[in-house]
Amino acid sequence: MSELVPLLQTKNLTMRFGGVVANDDVNFTLGEMELRCLIGPNGAGKSTFFKMLTGQLTPTSGSVTFRTHSIAGHASHEIARLGIGIKTQVPNVFNEISVREHIWLAARRAHATGPRIREAVDEVLERARLTGIADAIVGQLSHGQRQWVEIGTVLAADPELILLDEPAAGMTDDETGRTAEIIREINRTKALIVVEHDMEFIKMIAKKVTIFHQGRILMEDDCAAVLADERVRDIYLGKKVAA
Numbered sequence: 001m002s003e004l005v006p007l008l009q010t011k012n013l014t015m016r017f018g019g020v021v022a023n024d025d026v027n028f029t030l031g032e033m034e035l036r037c038l039i040g041p042n043g044a045g046k047s048t049f050f051k052m053l054t055g056q057l058t059p060t061s062g063s064v065t066f067r068t069h070s071i072a073g074h075a076s077h078e079i080a081r082l083g084i085g086i087k088t089q090v091p092n093v094f095n096e097i098s099v100r101e102h103i104w105l106a107a108r109r110a111h112a113t114g115p116r117i118r119e120a121v122d123e124v125l126e127r128a129r130l131t132g133i134a135d136a137i138v139g140q141l142s143h144g145q146r147q148w149v150e151i152g153t154v155l156a157a158d159p160e161l162i163l164l165d166e167p168a169a170g171m172t173d174d175e176t177g178r179t180a181e182i183i184r185e186i187n188r189t190k191a192l193i194v195v196e197h198d199m200e201f202i203k204m205i206a207k208k209v210t211i212f213h214q215g216r217i218l219m220e221d222d223c224a225a226v227l228a229d230e231r232v233r234d235i236y237l238g239k240k241v242a243a
């Protein structure tokens with residue numbers, strides 16, 4: 001029987017900046033359609049890890065495999081074309097156009113022209129809970145709504161894996177709850193890796209959680225087990241933990 005190929009796998013992934021080891025021998029595996037949360041204190045190495053997955057950084061050593069493709073050090077646009085999309089923390093929206101036009105611009109790159117685009121745009125608007133504000137101008141939306149436009153924009157390009165960097169940052173409780181719903185909806189058809197600090201949000205979405213600490217994976221387990229772990233509590237309370 002042939003072994004299942006994971007969607008994404010890193011082996012001994014290491015990134016050094018001079019004397020700083022930002023990621024140290026990270027072995028990480030994500031299955032098809034999995035939803036994984038990455039947590040860890042400031043400086044633990046989460047952003048560096050994301051940047052190596054999307055081609056913004058070339059690892060010092062180790063490998064990144066997306067399905068059967070070895071992607072470490074490849075250009076960001078090549079990795080995007082293979083099917084990894086990312087929503088970064090830095091705002092990345094066009095303010096002057098409507099939500100529908102915004103989603104359409106992203107969908108146009110992924111789908112052939114014609115009626116299929118319209119269907120795809122309508123589907124993304126629905127899944128990212130944007131249908132009710134489809135005709136609003138992006139620049140006039142609330143912070144939370146703009147975040148959903150960004151998530152919808154990533155979804156419209158139809159990637160197989162979506163990386164979200166702190167999608168609930170700066171949101172109200174209501175917006176956070178709705179963002180969790182959107183992520184669960186997207187996870188019906190896509191794999192996701194979500195970096196987030198807000199533990200309440202993680203509880204709403206997480207199945208399996210990976211904890212980074214000092215550039216290494218400290219622990220990987222289901223959400224309840226991770227949140228109950230004494231080492232995890234200690235690093236969030238700022239106590240010293242042996243990795």
Ligand SMILES: Nc1ncnc2c1ncn2[C@@H]1O[C@H](COP(=O)(O)OP(=O)(O)OP(=O)(O)O)[C@@H](O)[C@H]1O
Binds near residue numbers: 022
């Ligand atoms: N371009 C860089 N040059 C030098 N050091 C860097 C660079 N990028 C990250 N680092 C260092 O690598 C380590 C990991 O940083 P990283 O940003 O990946 O952590 P993080 O877990 O994403 O933190 P945060 O939650 O604050 O975003 C830190 O010590 C950071 O100072």
